[in-house]
Amino acid sequence: MDAEGPPQGGRDGYRNGRRRPRWGRRTPYGIRRDGFAEDEAHGANEPQQTYAALDLGTNNCRLLIARPTASGFRVVDAFSRIIRLGEGLAASRRISEAAIARAVDALLVCRDKMRARRVSRARLIATEVCRAAENAQAFCARVAEQAGLELEIVDSATEARLAATGCTELFDPAASGVILFDIGGGSSELVRLGPRGFGRCGPPPPDILGWASLPVGVVTLAERYGGTVVTRDIYDAMIDEVALLVQKFKDAQGFGLDGFHMLGTSGTVTTIAGVYLKLRRYDRRRVDGCWLSDEQISTVVAELMAMSFDERAKNPCIGAERADLVLAGCAILDAIRRAFPCPRLRVADRGLREGMLVEMMREDRVWGET
DSSP: OOBOOOOTTTTTOOOOOOOOOOTTOBOTTSBBTTSOBOHHHHOTTOSSOOEEEEEEOSSEEEEEEEEEOSSSEEEEEEEEEEOOTTTTHHHHSSOOHHHHHHHHHHHHHHHHHHHHTTOSEEEEEEOHHHHHOTTHHHHHHHHHHHHOOOOEEOOHHHHHHHHHHHHGGGSOTTSSEEEEEEEBSSOEEEEEEOSOOOOSSSSOOOOEEEEEEESOOHHHHHHHHOSSSOOHHHHHHHHHHHHHHHHHHHHHHOSSOTTEEEEEOSHHHHHHHHHHTTOSSOOHHHHTTOEEEHHHHHHHHHHHHHSOHHHHHHSTTTOTTTTTTHHHHHHHHHHHHHHSOOSEEEEOSOOHHHHHHHHHHHHTTTTOOO
């Protein structure tokens, strides 16, 4: 479910920048395999525990490093790079050597950032591409050998839960519930959520009523249909394919939606928001949490359809690395909108990494009992 992700050069938006314990096994960056810092590496007087969450997906490698605050956490460093780990996977069922090299290079940067920030606990997950690839275990072993990082391949249920956990603060408290979606590179998740619960402190846990994982994302769809030139017929064919996949979730969850709103946590919706706002440079502060009406979304999609590939590549909210993926993402979004025609959608520039951070901090009771 990894989101398409931002163009490189800061689109990640954050400025500044778990497995069970297996004691004593060290990594090259001074963090034990369970994620807890070695005393000799960081000293006994570290003032506050520092957490890291890494999401290695079909298209992106993303890292977030944060420290807890009274009611949430403060990001101290972030990293995002488009690596296209799943490039060609649909045809070969294997992660290519070129993609592995790109991933390892990005993961080395993440390792160095975690070491520099003295990370004391980390969770490092891989999603759809590693669930599907025949050589996923060999890839993870190579990452462990070359970067000293042990990846955890999570199932789609965990992915859906983490995405929901990372977005609870954006639920409208007046709504009766939420349909959350995450349009990823290799898969897309749909989650129905009830009204959020409230703890005494810290972000509240999500109330998950139902979820589904669709075996399609922006990379897989763009590879099948092409992303450089997308005609109306091609675009409609993409919508129709995804609509068939959404139908089962609609049959199970498409009732009692009065008072619901949509919540999108993916590069598709953040791109649409940035284009709608006519941002000259992507600004997470303006995008994360903004509301879009159904009509506004339709207007932007029509605008993107009218653009040439070069025009999309030059748009500051799309970029050259995602110009061939954005219309596939819009087609997935339109299939979801067709199934769940909610009048308003809230945009989330957050998701899996934030969910991992919240869960780790909640397990450590940094906010007390909830």
